[in-house]
Every structure is written in structure tokens, then in C-alpha cells.
Amino acid sequence: MTETPEKIAGVEVGERRITIPGFTEEGENLAAETNIAADHTHGGLGESKEITSGAGSRANRHTGFNLAEFPDPTGREEEWRFTPLKKLAGVLSDTPTEGAGTDREPVDYQVSGTVEGVVVSTLRHGESPRGDVLQPADRAAVVGYKNVDEALHIKVTQNTEVAEPIRVDITGKAAGARANGHIVIESEPNSKAVVVLEHRGSADFNGNVEVKAADGASVSVISLQRWENDAVHVGQHDAEVGRDATYKHVAVTLGGHTVRLNTNFRYAAEGARAEMYGLYFADAGQHIEHRTFVDHNTPRNSSDVLYKGALQGETARSVWVGDVLIRKEAEGTDSYEKNQNLVLTDGARADSVPNLEIETGLIEGAGHASSTGRFDDNHLFYLMSRGIPEDIARQLVVRGFMNEIVQKIEVPSIRESLADDLERELRISGH
Template sequence: MSAPVETANSKAAISGMSEEGETLLDSKVDKHHSHGTEVMASRAERLTSFSVEDFKIPSGFEEEWRFTPVKKLANLFSETPGEVAAVDYAIELPEGVVEGSLAIGQAPRGTALVPADRAAAVASADVAAAHYFGIPAGQELSEPLKLTITGQGEGLRANSHCVLEAGANSRAVVILDHHGSADFNGNLEIIVGEGAELTVVSVQRWEDTAKHLGQHDALIAKDAKYKHVAVTLGGAIVRLNVNARYAGEGAEAELFGLYFADAGQHLEHRTYIDHNVPNSKSNVLYKGALQGAQAHTVWVGDVLIQKQAVGTDSYEKNQNLILTDGARADSVPNLEIETGLIEGAGHASSTGRFDDEHLFYLMARGISERDARLLVVRGYLNEVIQKIKVPALEAELVEALERELEASGAL
């Protein structure tokens, strides 16, 4: 939708929640708001730093951490180096991909990602040699580059930093697949070259005792297309920050997410799109399902359209399906617009239970209530799985979702 405009130079902050995606625009809006003891301003003003000391250990009163059970994450905020053998890495490397390591300060490390919280700063500082994967310019990978990360035990702490660089006009899919159990800080920085098309899929299939804090940042060059898909099905606590900004006009970013929370799980996803150049596009869609006592999901989506980003086209949407009593979904879309010269900008959020009309339609055709519920949930979540475009992985995830639904007791 197009935002209303007062003048070409009007500034506005749009922040709120709407089932239909409408936004309120007022050039006199105060952009500061508070929760607890902290007052927050624009998303762009939040601290980023490579220094761990610049970030206090979160108390839970901060805007960035108010939904998160921070008392359970002390191990991940510690400056003590993580255990070397806490996770195992298995790499499936297609022909032509360059693999190496990058020291702290060695380019292109630090090009796309600057830590935005203490956990990411700890991971950055602790990893002396980051994993590096380079896709040469003009190359199209016939198979995905896959990195499987397996935790070696409950409470073992690991810090990880990976750098992924897609050369100009390359085409590739990269998969990160997390298994096992550990306390895991994972940074991923992504550089998408001019005209490249890159899909990154991050799957969290941790055991029930795992804790995972992650920051994935992408820098997208002129006319490049970047897609990030986050699928979170396992882990006691998972908190993933997925961020994108632009390095040239005509760049596009799509961020998709799917999560299924069982009893006692906390699954939190945060997205930030920084439209910092003219004529860029973004689309964000995250969908979740929850069942069981104290199942908790959080989605916070931030979009910033800077004053120089004329011609921007942006939309973000979050949907949550509550399957049983006792589950809670928090959804906070935020949209800041600093120029009226845009193609469109909007956001939407909805949380609810089964649609009785859908169930009635299916049951009226001889389908049992249980199977009708299964079909509705499967169709609802498959929208995101189908964005991956890797048939083998899509089939795996569909089967994993089937198991989640069968075990949920909500059908």
C-alpha cells in the first residue's frame, strides 16, 4: 500500500499492529516509546559494536530483550571462550565453492555484520578464524552448499561465525541445519554480489535442551536478489535476528519464516530491513503455530525506509495459529518511513485459532475433524516451506511438521 504524503521531505514513524496491514502516518508522531525502564528511539539508533564490553548483560527490561527469558541464557552472554568441541560441523561443498577462514578484521569479515547484541558480540570476539565460503562470480551451483551443525551435549557452549560471499551474477542455495544440543551463539554474515541470486535456509531442529541465539546479516548489491528462510521446530530457547540492508539500487530481499512451538518452548524471531538506497524492495512473511502449556513465540519485524530511499516497495506480515489453550504468541510489526516518495509500505499481523468455516467445509465432505484440522494446519504452514525450492529439504520438513502435529495432541 502507498503511504500518505504531506511533503516530499516529511518524516514519520509508523509503528503498530493491524490485521489488514493499514498504517497510521503523522508527521508529528513522537518516535520514542518505552517498556520498563528504557526509552527506545528509531531502530537505526540501536547500538552495534564489535566490543563485548559495549553491551551490558541483558536484564529483560530492555526493549530488545523484554520478551526473552534472559535468566536462562547467562551461559551465552559470558565472555569466557566456548568449548572447542561443543558442536560438530559437517560440510557438503559443491564443486567450485571456495572454502577458507578469515581472522578478525580480515575482509570480507565484518563487511555485512556488526554485532547488534551481547551474544553476537561474544560470538564475534570468540571466533578467531571464521568459516568462509565463496561462490565465484557467474557460477550457478547445481546442488546446495550445506553446513550441518550438531551440538555435542546439553550446556556445552559454542560460538560460531561464518561468512558467505556470493560473487556477481552467481546463483546458489545455502542450507544451515542445526541438530543435537548445545548453548549456541551463531553469527552468519552474507555478502550478495551485483546481480546475484542467493537463497539461505536456516533450519533449527535442535533437541529440547538446546539454546540458540543467532544473528544473520546480509548486504545486498545492485540488482541482486536475496532470500532467507528460517524454519524453527526444535530447541528450548531459539532467538534469531535476521537483518538485511542494501548496497545498490534494484536490490531485493525476501525474508520468510516458519516456527512450531510445543509446550515450554520459547521461539523468537526478529527481522530488520534497512532500506538505505533508492528503488529497493523487501517482503517479509513469518508464520507460526503453537500448542501446549507455556509454548511462547515472538516475532518482531522492523522496517526502516530512510529519507534517501525513494521508490521503496516494502511489506511485512506475521500470522500465528493457536492450537491449544496455554500458548502465547507476541507479534510486533514496526514500520518507520522517512520519505513519502515510495512505491508502497505496509504491515500486517494476525493471531487466532482454527477457522471453523474451513473445518466445516472439509467435514461436510466426509473428512474427519482430526484429518480436517491436519489439512488446515499443513496448508497454512506449507506456504513458507514451498519458498525453499529444494525438493529434498521441503519433503524432510513436511515430514517433520507431520510428526510435530501428530505429537501435539491438538488434532
């Protein structure tokens, strides 16, 4: 478990403390009511007295499609320092998908819920919009892109509103079987759709997803990781959000031995709103890692990021690294990110690293927060004083903690199934 978070400007924060211009050593805000957390830089606000993070600006992080520029990671790199690399050896290897083009493919795709106005096809390398949005930021993303001949393409045509979710069921057929995947979701102007990506079964899976939300579009992507306990999953999900468009990405990770997802978005024009939400539950021996990046690269857009996780059991491990970059040209930005972790048993560990870079002072607001802790004893006492047994009271507290994310999911059947999943997770350790 991480140490008790410090407070800066009244906000609980994770790993390290830095000094920010305009703040006293006690964390009193001398300039404006802005939430500040650890491990970040603030460009455009003057020179900081002390910067303890060695990550460097996210604006300078290398992206590209040339695998030679992404050597095998050693674990010393900023983007890999929390990750158990030995467990990812299969998905980081530059070899073709096992059984590609045969009936022995280790992962099966099934698309359902399409209606008139939704076109499902495939895209080969060089066929737009494949590669228009995705900006591979690590070796895994490049390997996945390079080794998929045909990407699944789901296009929602202009002015089409899809009432029911479009579902893509991704099922692994064998533990340790290596598979790469690529999905392109294109939402044309003024269209509206919810796309559900559900991962089940067993495989070593490397999956990229890119989403293009055109002007006025409304797109939600719900990625469910319900793998078996022996599965490995890495992936990068990138989105570009157009003028006056809205985009929501929800990541729910309950299954899998090792799961590492990078979820990112940027903007094509002003007036857009984008949101990222995440829910995860790590059990003994399980590693769940989520990394988010919001690139405010155009003016007058807003973003909201909220990830919540619970951990139980010896060696249960979760990682959340959240990056927000507000570029010099992104005047009028309104952005906030937060991560909260609930540790249920001894031996579990949650790492939480919020990073915020601001290159202009002409913004509506920017803040972030991070906290990791155990049950609130006051909540337990309140429930138990009303005759609720301790084990039931603990379940109620955890469900209440997670419910904020569950309610962000527009699909009632998924909300109901998640309630059942969380009930089973809590029973594993007797909570």
C-alpha cells in the same frame, strides 16, 4: 494467547494502537491505500498525534564490536523484553568456546555440496570480508564474534551457478556445552547459490552469519533449527544486497528449548530485491523468538517479509518482532511485512510486534500486518461436511497454513522432510 487484534485501515494488528496522520479514529485511510499496523512510527509524513511505543527509532539502535558497550541485559531493554534471559546465561557469557582448538569442541561442522567455483576456507579476525557485513546489535552477537578465532568462509566466485545446495551441517555434541560459531557467505558478481545451514543435536550455541551478495548475485540462505529439546540457540544473520541482486533468507525453527534469531538485511545499491521468510512450531515449554530488520538505506529497492507460526501445549511461547526502516534517501522503496500465528491449544502464547518507520513519502508502497488466532471454524466445517474426521481436518488446515512458507524453499528434499516434521508436531497434541 494475545488479545483479538484490532483493525486499522482494514488490517488486523497486534499489541497497541496508535494514531497515524491521514487516518480517522475508525481507521479509514484519507490519503492512500496503505496498510498500517501497531507499534510503529512514520517519519516524513508529518507529526503523529499519539505514539505509544517506547522503542525509539531503529536508526538509532546501537551496533558495534565493543563488548563493554553491551552490558548484561536485565530484560527491561526493548530488544530483550520478551526473552527468557536466565535460559541464555551460557551464551551471553564472555568466555572462550569450550574445547576450542581440541577434539572436544562441542559443535561439529561439516560442509558438503561444494563444486568448482566454490571456495571453502577460514577467516581470522581482521581478514575481510569477515566483519564487513555483520553489525552486532546485542551482547550475544558481540560475544559470538569475539570468541571465534576462525570463521568458516564460503565463497561463490564470479559467474558461478551452483546447481545443488551447499550444505553446512552444524551438530551439537552435548547439552549445556557452550559453543560460538561464525559463518561468512560471499557471493561474487552474477553468481547464484543456495546455502543450507542445518542445526541438530544439543548444545548452547551462539552463531553469527554474514552474507555479502554482490551486484547481480542471487543467494538463498536456508537456516534449519532442528535441535534436540534441550538445546539453546542465539544468532544474528546479517546480509548486504548489491545492485540488481536478489537475496532470500528462510528460517525454519522446529527444535530447541530456547531459540532466538535476529535476521537483518540492508542494501549496497539500488535495484535489489530481498526477502525473509520464517516458519516455526512451538511446543510446551519451548520458546521460539524471531526478530527481523529490513534497513532500506538506498533508493529503489524492494523487500518482503512473511513469518508464520503455530503453537501447542502449556507454556509454548513464540515471539516475532519485525522492524522496517525506510530512510530519507530510500526513495522508490516497496516494502511489506506480515506475521501470522495459529494457536492450537490453551496455554500457548504468541507475541507479534510489527514496526514500520518511514522517513520519506516518495515510495512505491509500505505496509505490514499481524494476526494471531485459532482455527477458522468455517474451514473445519467445510472439510468435516465432506466426511473428513475432525482430527484429520485440523491437520489439513495447519498444513495449508504453513505450506505458503514451505513452498518458498527451493530444495525439494527439505520441503518433503518438513512435511514429515510438521506431521510429527501435530501428532504431539493429537491434532
